Amino acid sequence: MKRLVFLASIAGAALAQSADTIFADFEGNDYGEWTTEGTAFGSEPAHGTLEKQMHVDGFLGKGLVNSFRGGDRATGTLTSPEFTIERPFIAFLIGGGGWKGETCMNLVVDGQTVRTAMGPNTKPGGSEALAPESWDVTDLRGKKARIVIVDRASGGWGHINVDHIVFTDRKPATLLTDAKREIALEHALLHFPVKTGAPKRKVRVLVDGKEERFFDIELADAEPQWWAQLDVSAWRGKKATVVVDKLPEDSRALTAIQQTDVLLESTDQLYREPLRPQFHFSPQRGWTNDPNGLAFYNGEYHLFFQHNPYGWNWGNMHWGHATSRDLVHWQEQAEALYPDALGPMFSGSAVVDWKNTSGFGQDGKPPLVMIYTAAGNPATQCLAFSNDGRTFTKFSGNPVVKNITGGNRDPKVFWHEPTQRWVMVLYVGQQKRHTVHFLTSPNLRDWTPASVIEGGEDKDHFLYECPDFFELPIEGKTKWVLTAANSEYAVGTFDGVKFTPEVTSLPGQRGRGFYAAQTYSDEPQHRRIQIGWFQAPSPGMSFNQCMTVPLELTLRPTPDGPRLAWWPVKEVKTLRRETQTFIQQPLKAGENPLANVRGELFDIDAAIEPGSAKQITLNVRGTAITFDTTTRELACSNLRATVPLLEGRLFLRVLADRTTLEIFGADGLVFMPQPVLPKAGDQSLALTATGGDAKIVSLAVHHLQSIWPAVSK
Numbered sequence: 001m002k003r004l005v006f007l008a009s010i011a012g013a014a015l016a017q018s019a020d021t022i023f024a025d026f027e028g029n030d031y032g033e034w035t036t037e038g039t040a041f042g043s044e045p046a047h048g049t050l051e052k053q054m055h056v057d058g059f060l061g062k063g064l065v066n067s068f069r070g071g072d073r074a075t076g077t078l079t080s081p082e083f084t085i086e087r088p089f090i091a092f093l094i095g096g097g098g099w100k101g102e103t104c105m106n107l108v109v110d111g112q113t114v115r116t117a118m119g120p121n122t123k124p125g126g127s128e129a130l131a132p133e134s135w136d137v138t139d140l141r142g143k144k145a146r147i148v149i150v151d152r153a154s155g156g157w158g159h160i161n162v163d164h165i166v167f168t169d170r171k172p173a174t175l176l177t178d179a180k181r182e183i184a185l186e187h188a189l190l191h192f193p194v195k196t197g198a199p200k201r202k203v204r205v206l207v208d209g210k211e212e213r214f215f216d217i218e219l220a221d222a223e224p225q226w227w228a229q230l231d232v233s234a235w236r237g238k239k240a241t242v243v244v245d246k247l248p249e250d251s252r253a254l255t256a257i258q259q260t261d262v263l264l265e266s267t268d269q270l271y272r273e274p275l276r277p278q279f280h281f282s283p284q285r286g287w288t289n290d291p292n293g294l295a296f297y298n299g300e301y302h303l304f305f306q307h308n309p310y311g312w313n314w315g316n317m318h319w320g321h322a323t324s325r326d327l328v329h330w331q332e333q334a335e336a337l338y339p340d341a342l343g344p345m346f347s348g349s350a351v352v353d354w355k356n357t358s359g360f361g362q363d364g365k366p367p368l369v370m371i372y373t374a375a376g377n378p379a380t381q382c383l384a385f386s387n388d389g390r391t392f393t394k395f396s397g398n399p400v401v402k403n404i405t406g407g408n409r410d411p412k413v414f415w416h417e418p419t420q421r422w423v424m425v426l427y428v429g430q431q432k433r434h435t436v437h438f439l440t441s442p443n444l445r446d447w448t449p450a451s452v453i454e455g456g457e458d459k460d461h462f463l464y465e466c467p468d469f470f471e472l473p474i475e476g477k478t479k480w481v482l483t484a485a486n487s488e489y490a491v492g493t494f495d496g497v498k499f500t501p502e503v504t505s506l507p508g509q510r511g512r513g514f515y516a517a518q519t520y521s522d523e524p525q526h527r528r529i530q531i532g533w534f535q536a537p538s539p540g541m542s543f544n545q546c547m548t549v550p551l552e553l554t555l556r557p558t559p560d561g562p563r564l565a566w567w568p569v570k571e572v573k574t575l576r577r578e579t580q581t582f583i584q585q586p587l588k589a590g591e592n593p594l595a596n597v598r599g600e601l602f603d604i605d606a607a608i609e610p611g612s613a614k615q616i617t618l619n620v621r622g623t624a625i626t627f628d629t630t631t632r633e634l635a636c637s638n639l640r641a642t643v644p645l646l647e648g649r650l651f652l653r654v655l656a657d658r659t660t661l662e663i664f665g666a667d668g669l670v671f672m673p674q675p676v677l678p679k680a681g682d683q684s685l686a687l688t689a690t691g692g693d694a695k696i697v698s699l700a701v702h703h704l705q706s707i708w709p710a711v712s713k
């Protein structure tokens with residue numbers, strides 16, 4: 001597969017130079033003319049990360065050489081066809097093991113290794129990122145050579161990753177190791193230049209010589225795409241040293257770092273980006289996944305969230321923080337929990353410790369206590385607390401639950417009134433088996449195992465990660481609901497020690513991109529309010545992913561037994577600014593009563609009698625939601641769920657934002673979230689019947705306003 005792809009030459013200083021030659025980009029379905037020996041390289045290039053491998057990045061395109069096939073144990077070589085060295089430099093990307101002569105890439109001339117390069121890793125931990133390297137081969141011009149990629153190591157880091165081998169006239173910039181810049185801290189924020197997709201660098205920030213922060217970041221060497229913020233307000237007046245593990249000598253990243261007290265964008269730009277959800281929470285900058293620590297404390301709803309403040313993709317897990325007084329308008333606050341020596345800050349929960357059982361309270365006021373996973377090696381469960389809802393202190397006695405298995409994480413804690421103690425539900429992965437452990441504690445610090453419940457195995461993700469457990473009223477009694485990341489759930493009874501399911505593996509949400517949902521602790525109106533991670537990307541933006549609207553959960557009696565229902569909290573209605581209503585009118589086949597409606601953010605609420613229609617379709621900005629009146633199936637993209645008619649009517653509610661649809665059928669018994677990316681400019685709505693006529697009993701199209709501060713004129 002020696003592919004000779006010629007790139008346009010980068011002009012400038014090097015007019016006399018010819019275009020780079022890509023010798024191998026490993027994008028093909030096989031290794032072409034390269035030959036393999038042993039098993040470590042398989043028979044074709046890898047597509048990124050292999051099974052059981054840490055996340056591999058820093059390669060170009062989709063394919064790369066990755067000798068982790070068969071794990072570290074496997075060995076082998078991958079040898080290029082012979083070529084003649086004609087250009088002065090060979091540049092490439094390399095990562096993986098750093099074992100001299102054992103995990104390496106060699107340039108072989110006349111049977112002799114004349115150049116060699118290897119990955120950076122020999123210790124546990126480390127990084128699977130590939131980084132650029134090059135050889136100066138001026139003295140070898142005219143010689144016949146082969147490149148041999150070698151994996152002879154079978155212990156830890158016994159593999160090698162290579163991509164994008166290029167012959168070039170231009171001297172590739174040398175990578176500086178531990179490049180530094182000293183900064184006298186005068187302001188609250190340091191701004192780092194980011195370019196999504198650039199090589200990942202390891203940054204450490206030392207204050208007066210002590211390492212205070214560390215993170216991976218795709219630093220922009222030239223023009224930044226966006227700026228990531230680091231809060232340094234605690235060290236104003238001190239001297240910081242920013243150290244970058246590897247940086248091209250001509251990179252402008254370090255000099256570009258700026259400090260200010262406010263964000264660099266004006267508020268007119270922030271929250272007005274083209275793919276910024278307008279009534280769903282998303283972080284100002286960076287990536288978010290799970291909601292964490294949902295609790296009402298000191299008059300505010302707290303929303304902590306898995307946050308990578310420095311990148312568009314997952315990584316550097318912090319607990320970001322936002323607050324709201326009404327569950328609708330959110331104010332992002334400073335990061336609450338930073339990664340530390342025990343690991344990155346993975347998911348967990350928060351409770352108000354009313355009786356100050358933990359002793360973290362102050363001045364007679366209850367503390368907010370957060371219980372999170374420190375995802376180091378080994379992963380453990382830890383505590384942090386706050387007395388003001390703004391500053392957070394990690395418990396000096398961490399961890400409070402030692403490692404059970406490699407896969408233990410996501411503690412959800414609640415106060416169990418009848419037994420007067422705390423209960424933790426904790427995901428514990430046992431090989432490929434998913435289990436949830438119940439533990440109890442009098443004080444949040446000391447935990448005792450109580451019971452274990454089995455979930456699915458392997459691809460059956462029932463009870464896989466992020467468990468939640470709560471009691472809901474139903475028909476004058478209560479029942480307990482155990483749910484986890486994919487939102488499948490069990491319903492049963494709980495005695496304070498053991499959960500006894502009456503029914504398990506019930507399907508939860510019926511859509512896509514709804515994951516790791518959690519419910520609020522201490523909700524003042526005693527509602528069970530859930531927020532899920534909405535896996536709705538915002539490509540090209542400086543932020544990525546968002547949260548669902550807060551959803552009120554209820555348990556409903558149905559002919560099949562008790563079932564969960566999801567419904568937007570009533571506060572969402574306060575965003576309605578203008579409504580078009582249609583009442584008691586026929587929906588004739590081929591007609592569209594919404595033909596003249598235009599808008600972007602909608603809350604649509606419909607009750608429709610199917611009549612003789614075969615299908616009823618609501619099309620929201622290009623996405624069709626179709627109800628088949630015969631099968632009673634509601635379909636959106638390729639997903640389907642049966643929606644019962646209630647009193648002979650189809651009840652449908654749809655919330656539409658810039659990157660999301662939340663679809664509720666039969667008053668929430670069917671919840672079908674959908675990440676969407678409507679065509680820019682498509683503001684259309686259509687409600688149509690086919691195969692016969694239906695009847696609109698009532699249809700309200702509410703136009704919603706943004707939750708973000710008004711754009712100043």
Ligand code: FRU
Pocket residue numbers: 289290306317346347348373409410465466485515516
């Ligand atoms: C679920 C999850 C959790 C973990 C967190 C890490 O999305 O994998 O199990 O705590 O994300 O970000």
